[in-house]
Amino acid sequence: MGDKYIIGVDQGTQSTKIVIFNQRGEIINSVAEPLKPLISRQPGYAEHPDDDLWESLKIALRRIMKEFEGKREDIVGLGLCSIRCCRVFMRSDGNLFSPVMNWMDVRAYQKYEDDPDISYTCPPTGYLTYRLTGELKDTAANQFQWQFPIDLGTWQWSKDEEYFNSFNIPRKKLFELKMPGDILGYVNEKAAQETGIPAGIPVVATANDKAVEALGAGLIDSDVALISLGTYIASMVCGNENKPFAKNFWTNLSCIPYKYLYESNGIRIGMGLITWYKNIIGEEYAKKAKHEGYSVEDYLAKEAANVSAGSDGLLTIPDWLAPASQQYRKGIIIGFDRRHTRGHIYRSLLEGIAMTLKNHYDPMIEELGIKPKYIIISGGGSNSDLFMQIFADVFGVETVRNVVNGAASLGAAICVAVATGLYNGFEEAVRNMVRQKDKFLPNEKNYKIYRNINTGVYHELPKLVEEALKTMYNVFN
Incomplete structure (x- = not known):
């Protein structure tokens, strides 16, 4: 069998790193695209300006696909890892309602205040999944108990009505949860045009960035x-x-x-x-x-x-x-x-x-x-x-x-290797x-x-x- 290729995404606080691995975990290509400096409009705030998480991901993916010399049809999938403990608010059309709150932002840990113009709230992994696939799905392992009504035993939204309601988040504003190593969706034509990656390849659930790094570190x-x-x-x-x-x-x-x-x-x-x-x-x-x-x-x-x-x-x-x-x-x-x-x-x-x-x-x-x-x-x-x-x-x-x-990108690739049956x-x-x-x-x-x-x-x-x-x-x- 010839080499198969996996795109591992590792988006941190300071940059978006993309690595293409083969099935043996060997690096084929890698790029890093800096994120813009965080904005602090008042003490305790830390926001990602504009649509920076998505824009930097698009730029990094375009750059790495220009460098990639292998066969595009041998790319088996993309593993998506992004920053944990951040908070995203989305409109009904999937665009941002407001700048993404970084994990350093005090508001990222405050109780959700409902707004009719907010259709969804999620971590960056959910938002980026939507931009790549159009699916309202996210990894269960990037939902934190101080931000979302996750049941750490079942890895699904809590069925305890009192506990769930204490977060003040309507169920319809939460994404469907998938396990690490599950397929979240497939790269759609619009995302393929914007990023340069092949349409139709699976986007695979990973976890929060520290957990993905732990897997990639062994x-x-x-x-x-x-x-x-x-x-x-x-x-x-x-x-x-x-x-x-x-x-x-x-x-x-x-x-x-x-x-x-x-x-x-x-x-x-x-x-x-x-x-x-x-x-x-x-x-x-x-x-x-x-x-x-x-x-x-x-x-x-x-x-x-x-x-x-x-x-x-x-x-x-x-x-x-x-x-x-x-x-x-x-x-x-x-x-x-x-x-x-x-x-x-x-x-x-x-x-x-x-x-x-x-x-x-x-x-x-x-x-x-x-x-x-x-x-x-x-x-x-x-x-x-x-x-x-x-x-x-x-x-x-x-x-x-x-x-x-840079173990998070490798951890993301490992999730793809499992999801696609390479291992x-x-x-x-x-x-x-x-x-x-x-x-x-x-x-x-x-x-x-x-x-x-x-x-x-x-x-x-x-x-x-x-x-x-x-x-x-x-x-x-």
Whole structure:
């Protein structure tokens, strides 16, 4: 059998990434189309301007189809993954009623207020499915219990009338739910003309972006953990049951039907913190890095690699984006003296991310009573050997990096492979399409340093500075 091709869509907060894979999970073509900056018309708002999610998807699909040199008839389907926890309001003609609310928008979590001009409400996956196929269908695994009346046991709309009505969303304004790996519809002629992809290919349901990433990273065993390095950073392990009363994690629907992901608290700005630091360093530094053949991140990592674990006492709290209910929280870098350089600051940012996440991860696995034998690191940050080693040293376990670290696009492709019969199930598809690249073992000396820093001061540092931050917030608000 010749190669079959799968289009995997991974739409995040900052860009729409499209990858064409073959049935072995090998990348044939890939493109990324930046999204426009979010608009904040008032504090707490974060909107995607115009029709940016659809427009960027169209542009990215047209670009990748121009690059694709295989046979179009060998494209078996498109797996659709988009940002979770966003909110879409649609008119009766399928167009947007208002700009899409990003997951950072406080209104995305507020109770729905009915409006006769709103015909449907859904996450971006439902909206994009409609634009591609004309079908009012969506994946069940991108509906969140704080936004929609989903039953996490049945993966369908709740039949509890009181619970359902508490969301104030009329049933007629919700989409039909399909399971990950089901066909949502087929690319219609209009969408084919706008995107350049073949009409008639199936559009396949995936899940929420973190769950799709987990599948694409190969997280299918309960003795393995995943750290997702995206705009939002979190750690995850998988399981077989909904755990609604957990104290130190929350239950997310998996990209495998009737399986679950347990997800720790996370870091809201995540890898955007690295983008922030790159931007404030300035163009001169970026030009110097380019002149010597480095990206800015690699050039900073080169400097940071010469800094000892603990950054000579420099500590970072990565709260660059405060939760809506705790607006006083701010990012902090503390402990400067004359020794500290760019490399110290960069390493401290990475260490702050790793230690903060460990302090969310440890209570989760303790409550679950598990001890994962290694941690998969996915996302663009895993390209950094330094960051991979810092995670191994902070967590004290082996960290693993895969060949394809943009795992959400691969997870979307795996769903297509299952839906179209290329493989008999998710586990078989993962075994054939996900491959490990390398691993990093913890340095015992560095592990002890990080453990002493964390238990000695870092674990309690957010509480120690809380009152000062509240006072400063009140001064300026």
